[in-house]
């Protein structure tokens with residue numbers, strides 16, 4: 001789990017003006033609410049007076065109010081009022097971390113980190129989102145699995161044949177499966193996009209509705225540690241484009257915000273059927289992912305045997321290593337060990353502008369202590385073959 005990326009917080013309609021919403025993410029508590037202008041705010045949930053949970057309080061005049069002694073915090077995280085000190089300006093230290101927020105695709109995202117705006121890895125841009133020829137459905141679900149395992153599953157074209165037998169398999173021909181999945185780097189990630197194996201076109205559950213020239217290609221890519229894209233392009237005008245924004249609740253639970261876009265079967269009467277087919281595939285993945293052992297990807301590659309079909313997964317791990325090297329990886333073991341004694345916050349951009357913060361910043365893993373995650377020999381050999 002990393003700081004300095006955008007994370008989905010909630011569906012836009014879950015965040016309202018009169019009631020704060022508690023959200024757990026990266027093992028820490030946050031509070032989300034709207035001010036009088038309807039703008040969403042995400043703050044650290046821990047009141048800096050004596051540790052009250054702001055999300056148990058209420059919202060008034062655009063401020064989040066602590067339920068314990070009524071301290072009022074604005075969307076910028078500053079304490080605007082201390083009721084017991086009437087007429088006295090709250091001290092400069094009376095502030096909680098406030099995170100940059102963006103509302104997009106019916107989701108409220110927060111940037112959980114302290115990078116200045118120009119250095120932030122972006123929220124994935126869904127180009128066809130506002131295009132009238134496309135339709136979007138948003139599903140939100142949880143799985144008892146580690147989010148990196150879930151992203152890796154998306155970067156793994158071989159599992160489809162076994163986990164999703166109804167969806168048409170195999171996705172890749174036997175010759176292709178023996179070669180490393182060809183990946184290309186993109187900003188903050190990597191992608192593969194390949195023609196299907198022979199069968200998929202005929203086995204697709206929604207096959208009879210297809211029109212237009214055959215494209216017959218599909219692929220997946222990740223951008224950052226927690227955003228995954230899958231495109232299934234049956235023909236030029238019959239596509240499913242799927243976007244997963246994953247929120248690691250903690251080291252064993254993940255909340256996924258899944259946007260399924262399509263440019264065919266546009267009428268509303270198809271919504272329920274497409275939802276059913278899509279969620280069936282999701283359940284098939286979830287069942288496997290919840291059974292993985294260990295829950296988190298092992299730190300050393302000698303505890304797995306990777307084959308060429310895992311090459312895109314390996315590329316994902318390469319990128320994780322880059323973010324490890326930046327020192328952005330949360331030291332979750334330390335966080336857990338000390339959680340009862342120390343209240344932590346993800347450092348917000350405000351910490352770069354001013355000092356004097358009450359809560360400790362979440363413990364991070366120094367680059368030198370990050371897991372090795374080297375590219376396994378088998379893959380390295382096959383890459384050069």
Ligand code: FES
Nearest residue numbers: 047049050052066
């Ligand atoms: S703990 Fe929040 S006001 Fe006292």
Ligand SMILES: [Fe+2]
Nearest residue numbers: 160163164285
């Ligand atoms: Fe899958």
